[in-house]
Amino acid sequence: MTARALRMLAGVALAALLPAGCGLPEVADLPLPGGAPAGDGYTVTAEFSDVLDLVPRAAVKVDDVTVGTVEKISLSGWHARVRLRIDRAVRLPANATAAVRQSSLLGEKYVTVAAPPTGPASGRLADGDVIPLSRTTRGAEVEEVLAALGLLLNGGGLAQLRTINAELGKALDGRESDVRDTLRQLDTFIGGLDRQKTDIVRAIDALDRLTGRLARQRQVVGDALDSLGPGLTVLAQQRAQLTGALTALGELGQVGTRVVDRSRDDTLASVRALQPILEQLARAGDDLPKSLDFMLSYPFPPNVTGAIVGDFVNLSVTADLDAANILANLVAAAPAPVRSAGRPNAPAAPRPPAADGAKPSPGGLPGVPGLPDLPLTRCLPDLKNFPARWTPPKECGLPTGCVLLKPGSTVPLGGLLLPKGIVPPGTAFPAGTELPSGTVLTAECVLPVTGEVIGQLGGLPDILGGGLIP
Known part of the structure; x- marks a missing residue:
């Protein structure tokens, strides 16, 4: 190694041993942990029940991508408030969720922000918004997992689980199809209960109201039950008499059945005999009550009371003289x-002489001049099939033009309407002849006045x- 290289190495070592106050950058000037983007952003506050060992400057991630950092952690009551700064370019829904996660088994903590796992996203998360406790969670700690595992292994009943598993395998061996069918039926049953959940809740509420009312009327119900005791005692004492009465009633029913069977023909005959009387009463119509009204003032008509003044009776006569x-x-x-x-x-x-010396018979139409000896039925129409216009046969000797019109027809000039179907005196037909109600007689059927x-x-x-x- 040359001397120049040794001098460069010594300079580097000396620079590494210099104190921090000799121009080294401050912590604020260092890049953010995890490579969080530095720049403009918006602030969001998330509330957590427990932030574990989360520290400021921790990363904020969206889909495992760092988009911001934790600015501040404070305490508000019994929960923590974590202020997050998120990059302005990151758009999150207003109903976003936040959670404290761990990068690895022994790694650092960070905050992840995501869209709601259930339900659609709505709105947009803006500066100053708050993510409440209902939408925040935290991950399980390694210590918590190890503690739960230790509880399970230390007296947690693993041996019993092995025994239960073995016995359950023996019980289900060879019965897989039956168990599968049972589970399928159980699923259908549970599904039916779920569909009728509203009705079940309503029935339970109604039962609750009923029990509450019975509880409020407990004294009344108790008094009613106490009052039933003497009655039940009397019924128990008279059980033999009640049984005998029911037995006798059964025998009475048999006797009544025998009497009805034997008197059936006589009863039917009596009903048939009563039928003509009822028909005549129905045909009488309003005449019967009017006659009863006349009986109260007999021998005078009911309206005579308006004409009696003191011991005098006022009468008036209208005479049409021609x-x-x-x-x-x-x-x-x-x-x-x-x-x-x-x-x-x-x-x-007086009976006028018959035409050609013929004498009318009782079965003909008496009182009609020139009437031959014919039955009455041949001179009257078929009452069951009454025609619209019926002309009597010439053999009946009725006046020419005497015609019977069907009920509901227009009454001709000088004709006669039979409201009740009974022929009155003064016509070509015998008085009292029965015709359908509403039959119309033409003017030729009405006899002229002879004095x-x-x-x-x-x-x-x-x-x-x-x-x-x-």
Whole structure:
């Protein structure tokens, strides 16, 4: 080695032994640990429950890339606040997470910042933001891992685990398919419970409310249970009587069944016999209640009370006098009535002679001049299939143009509407003939007024007993 080389080596050694105050750079002028970029950045504060042995100037990493440094560590209450300076070019979400990690088994601590592991990222982390405790964690220390391992190895039950493993292997040997099916069914069952979690919670809440109400009414429930005791005692004492009553009731049911079976025909016959009466009552309609109303004021009509003033009765008569009709009635006056031998006061209604000397039979239409001896059914339409317009046969001898119109037809001029289907007196048909309700008779079916009077002759009892009825 030459002398020049020795002098250079001595200079280097001397420079290495100089004190720090002789122009060496300060710590602040040294580059950041881990190669953190020096430059403009933004500050973020992260709160940790435990920062372990993290120190200032530690690195801040994102995806294992150093992007900043730890500026300050302070204590706030029972947790630590770590101020981080991150490079301005690094963009992180507002809901980012922070954790204290270790570079190796015995390496240094650093802070890693990352996007949230669950859920979408939102917003942007800005200068002055705080990462709360809920989004910060720390890694396990080597000492903690070794302590847990020592606890497991020192009396942790490894021998028992070996025995359990061996016995479990013997129990499952040859039953793998059954165990697999059991696990599959258990998974289905747990899945069903999970889908019905809301209903289960609601049922538990309802049960909680019920039990709370029962707890508040404990005294009432206790009194009710105490009151049931005497009743149950009486029922126990009368058990034999109750059994006998139920047995007798069974026998009564058998007797009732036998009676109903034997009287079945008679009951049906009675119901069939009652049917015509019910039909007539239904056909009577409003006449029955009106007749009951008349019975309360018999022998006067119900509206006569408005005409009675003191001991007088006010009556009014409206007469429609037509000279032509009066003269016609006088000319066509009916013969004097003939009294019958059986009833002195009963008039004998004159019967006009039949055409061609034919005599009407009881089955024909009495009172119609020139009516041949025909059954009544042939001179009436089919009541079950009533036509829209029915003209009687010529053999019935009814006036020409006398036609029956279907219920609901327009009433012609001078015609007659049968609201209840009962033919009144003064028509070409016998009074009381039954037709469908609403049948319309043309004007030719209505007989003209001849002045003939057919009534009851006699005193007041005869008149009240049925007189003045055509």
